[in-house]
Amino acid sequence: MGKPVIYCDFDGTITDSDNIIAIMKKFAPPNWEAVKDQILSREIPISEGVGKLFSELSSEKKEEITLFAIENAKIRDGFPEFVEFTRSKGIPLYIVSGGIDFFVYPILEKYGPFDGIYCNQADFSGDNIKILWPHACDSLCENKCGCCKPSIIRKLTKDEDNFSIVIGDSVTDLEAAKLADFVLARDLLKEKCLEWNINHQGFKTFFDCIDAIKNRTEVKKLAW
Ligand code: MG
Ligand code: ZN
Numbered sequence: 001m002g003k004p005v006i007y008c009d010f011d012g013t014i015t016d017s018d019n020i021i022a023i024m025k026k027f028a029p030p031n032w033e034a035v036k037d038q039i040l041s042r043e044i045p046i047s048e049g050v051g052k053l054f055s056e057l058s059s060e061k062k063e064e065i066t067l068f069a070i071e072n073a074k075i076r077d078g079f080p081e082f083v084e085f086t087r088s089k090g091i092p093l094y095i096v097s098g099g100i101d102f103f104v105y106p107i108l109e110k111y112g113p114f115d116g117i118y119c120n121q122a123d124f125s126g127d128n129i130k131i132l133w134p135h136a137c138d139s140l141c142e143n144k145c146g147c148c149k150p151s152i153i154r155k156l157t158k159d160e161d162n163f164s165i166v167i168g169d170s171v172t173d174l175e176a177a178k179l180a181d182f183v184l185a186r187d188l189l190k191e192k193c194l195e196w197n198i199n200h201q202g203f204k205t206f207f208d209c210i211d212a213i214k215n216r217t218e219v220k221k222l223a224w
Pocket of ligand 1: 009010011012015168169170
């Protein structure tokens with residue numbers, strides 16, 4: 001086994017809860033709950049649903065929504081220590097998120113820099129907010145993910161021998177988890193890992209993640 005690489009989700013993983021849901025609850029565009037349910041039941045693709053939700057919000061609310069998202073987000077315990085741990089071990093840490101740049105970047109800013117942050121983008125130049133998808137699915141994925149985590153992993157894992165670790169909380173991390181050598185999972189993703197027989201361990205805080213990763217032989221081989 002080769003060098004460890006970490007792919008970490010943002011919403012509900014680095015933050016305690018989902019920021020898009022919090023924004024929708026607060027600014028409540030018409031029918032947002034129905035659209036949310038359609039996304040979760042996979043009736044419509046994530047990209048279509050998220051695009052639809054934001055397209056009902058005025059671009060004039062940019063500052064207000066951004067401030068709300070930043071103030072509302074709570075970082076999971078142990079995250080700063082976890083980032084420090086990956087740095088000290090020289091383990092690349094990529095953030096792969098279905099969130100949107102206008103809240104992902106400012107919330108993460110004080111913990112960075114990271115090896116890469118992959119998320120969706122918001123365009124506030126029109127009347128209403130338009131979501132852009134700079135990391136859409138490659139030819140091997142047909143899920144219309146929006147920000148396609150498996151595609152990003154395929155692109156970044158150039159070395160076949162890498163030991164890839166995925167950290168996440170939801171069904172939106174499942175396709176990435178299937179590509180991983182080891183998964184740290186909470187909430188729905190943990191259930192899915194059991195169902196799919198994916199090599200995983202549960203976690204509550206990032207201190208659990210540090211312990212779990214430290215104990216991997218692939219990591220023990222690295223010099224401090
Ligand atoms: Mg998540
Ligand atoms: Zn995809």
